[in-house]
Amino acid sequence: xxxxxxxxxxxxxxxxxxxxxxxxxxxxxxxxxxxxxxxxxxxxxxxxxxxxxxxxxxxxxxxxxxxxxxxxxxxxxxxxxxxxxxxxxxxxxxxxxxxxxxxxxxxxxxxxxxxxxxxxxxxxxxxxxxxxxxxxxxxxxxxxxxxxxxxxxxxxxxxxxxxxxxxxxxxxxxxxxxxxxxxxxxxxxxxxxxxxxxxxxxxxxxxxxxxxxxxxxxxxxxxxxxxxxxxxxxxxxxxxxxxxxxxxxxxxxxxxxxxxxxxxxxxxxxxxxxxxxxxxxxxxxxxxxxxxxxxxxxxxxxxxxxxxxxxxxxxxxxxxxxxxxxxxxxxxxxxxxxxxxxxxxxxxxxxxxxxxxxxxxxxxxxxxxxxxxxxxxxxxxxxxxxxxxxxxxxxxxxxxxxxx
Numbered sequence: 429x430x431x432x433x434x435x436x437x438x439x440x441x442x443x444x445x446x447x448x449x450x451x452x453x454x455x456x457x458x459x460x461x462x463x464x465x466x467x468x469x470x471x472x473x474x475x476x477x478x479x480x481x482x483x484x485x486x487x488x489x490x491x492x493x494x495x496x497x498x499x500x501x502x503x504x505x506x507x508x509x510x511x512x513x514x515x516x517x518x519x520x521x522x523x524x525x526x527x528x529x530x531x532x533x534x535x536x537x538x539x540x541x542x543x544x545x546x547x548x549x550x551x552x553x554x555x556x557x558x559x560x561x562x563x564x565x566x567x568x569x570x571x572x573x574x575x576x577x578x579x580x581x582x583x584x585x586x587x588x589x590x591x592x593x594x595x596x597x598x599x600x601x602x603x604x605x606x607x608x609x610x611x612x613x614x615x616x617x618x619x620x621x622x623x624x625x626x627x628x629x630x631x632x633x634x635x636x637x638x639x640x641x642x643x644x645x646x647x648x649x650x651x652x653x654x655x656x657x658x659x660x661x662x663x664x665x666x667x668x669x670x671x672x673x674x675x676x677x678x679x680x681x682x683x684x685x686x687x688x689x690x691x692x693x694x695x696x697x698x699x700x701x702x703x704x705x706x707x708x709x710x711x712x713x714x715x716x717x718x719x720x721x722x723x724x725x726x727x728x729x730x731x732x733x734x735x736x737x738x739x740x741x742x743x744x745x746x747x748x749x750x751x752x753x754x755x756x757x758x759x760x761x762x763x764x765x766x767x768x769x770x771x772x773x774x775x776x777x778x779x780x781x782x783x784x785x786x787x788x789x790x791x792x793x794x795x796x797x798x799x800x801x802x803x804x805x806x807x808x809x810x811x812x813x814x815x816x817x818x819x820x821x822x823x824x825x826x827x828x829x830x831x832x
Contacts, residue, residue: 450564450631451573455580457627458557461521462584464620465546466672467592468528470688471613472539473673474596478606483674483803487795490673492540494788496547501784504555505649505777509770512637513560514628520553521625528617534607547787551780559776560633562764570765571714575706575757582702582753586695590688592616593676597686638770651771654778656824657763660718661782663817664755667725669790670810671748675732678803683737693742694749701753714758715821721758722818724751729811733804 469490476486507516527545530538565573595616596609642648671694676687684690709717728748735741763779764772790810798806 451576453627453630454557454561454577457521457624457631458577458580459584459587460620460624460627461524461553462581463588463591464528464584464617464624465524465550465588466585466691467588467620468531468542468546468613468617469672470589470676470691471592471596471610472542473677474593475606475610476539477677483677483798483806484795486673487791487793487798489539489791490543491788491791491795492543493547493550494784494786494791496544497551497780497784497787500548500551501777501781502646502649503644504552504780505774506642506644507552508556508559508773508777509648510638510642510644513556513563513633513635513773514631516552517556517560517628517631518625520549520556521621521628523549524553525618525621525625528614528621531614531617532611534605547784550787551784554783555773555777555780557628558760558779559764559773560631560635562761562776563635563769563772564633569706569710570761571706571709571757573706574761575702575704578702578753578757579699581756582695582698582749585698585749586692588620589672589691590686593686593688635769642770649774650778650781651767651775652778653767654763654775654781656821657759657779658782660722660755660762660817660821661759661779662786663722663782663813663820664725664752664759665783665786666790666794666813667729667810668752669786670729670794670807671745671752673791674794674798674803674806674810678732678807679741681803682735682741684741685738689738690741690745693745694752697746697749697751698753701750702757705754705757709758709761714762717754718758718762719818719821721751721754722814722821725755726811726814726818729807729814733807733811 472490473486476489481489504516523545527542527549530542530545561574561577562570592613595612672691675690679687679690705717725748728744728751731744732741732748735744760776760779763775767775794806794810797809801808
């Protein structure tokens with residue numbers, strides 16, 4: 429069981445033996461998961477561009493992920509509360525390896541099929557993962573533990589996209605078919621997803637699945653407490669859609685040869701925020717940390733819309749990564765702590781609904797914005813969504829309904 433008694437440095441609860449084991453295992457599994465997931469995500473816009481897709485078509489194709497996530501969401505919360513945290517998490521990584529295998533097929537439908545299966549895995553996997561991370565930590569150190577585990581996300585995003593983009597651009601000789609280059613990425617994604625699932629098998633959870641005591645109904649998947657975190661999740665994920673899907677194409681035309689270096693920059697910036705933002709949120713409250721973060725995300729994306737050359741893009745990517753890292757140290761805990769343990773999966777599932785809608789409307793909406801105002805205009809629109817989230821959170825605080 430997790431030791432939640434007072435103690436440790438500055439009166440903070442100590443980390444139990446189980447948690448000391450879970451942190452590196454969760455970090456390693458998350459590193460592998462995100463390296464494969466975001467590596468594929470970084471390559472697919474380039475692949476579709478090479479196949480003759482325009483920005484709108486790329487956006488609508490990638491938006492299939494959001495459709496799949498929304499279709500799974502009415503079941504994910506119930507599955508995680510009824511069957512536990514680890515089994516659905518491992519199943520999600522098996523599904524993700526299947527999504528990678530689809531990219532080995534040289535057919536026009538495979539990218540949409542990959543995005544659909546990726547969406548299923550993402551919806552189920554993130555619900556199980558965030559629920560597990562929230563409940564294994566002592567109440568006074570949840571944001572801090574989120575930050576430690578999220579270093580795996582930082583390293584995965586920093587490693588996966590530049591390697592995947594580099595392999596896609598240079599692995600095979602000039603003139604090779606895009607499907608041949610994509611196959612190499614697919615093989616790596618399969619292996620990485622299976623290794624990630626093996627890591628998650630080694631986690632320890634004190635939660636006992638509810639089983640038959642938790643029969644399915646639509647209400648078992650959602651909780652009202654997760655609605656505001658879900659909206660904030662949406663407002664943070666839409667900007668990431670702009671960063672991951674449209675910024676690479678924009679940056680290539682503005683003097684960046686391998687846009688994968690921007691993912692390296694973002695994760696360099698995220699390292700410090702992952703380590704220290706959680707402690708600040710635990711000490712001063714999540715509101716004091718989250719609102720300035722959302723404003724900063726908007727500023728960096730709007731700066732990227734006018735940047736030129738590698739140095740400017742790299743610095744802005746570092747700033748964006750640091751701020752995005754803060755948001756996702758704070759947000760899962762905001763959702764998970766709002767519900768009792770038996771309904772925590774449902775609360776996290778509601779939180780994940782914001783990501784689903786962002787995965788759907790983000791690519792589609794930003795694709796339309798890019799078709800109308802150019803790729804730079806799409807980045808400005810993405811930044812405006814982050815400002816909307818900050819304004820909504822501030823308005824709720826002023827009404828006195830928010831808890832830090």
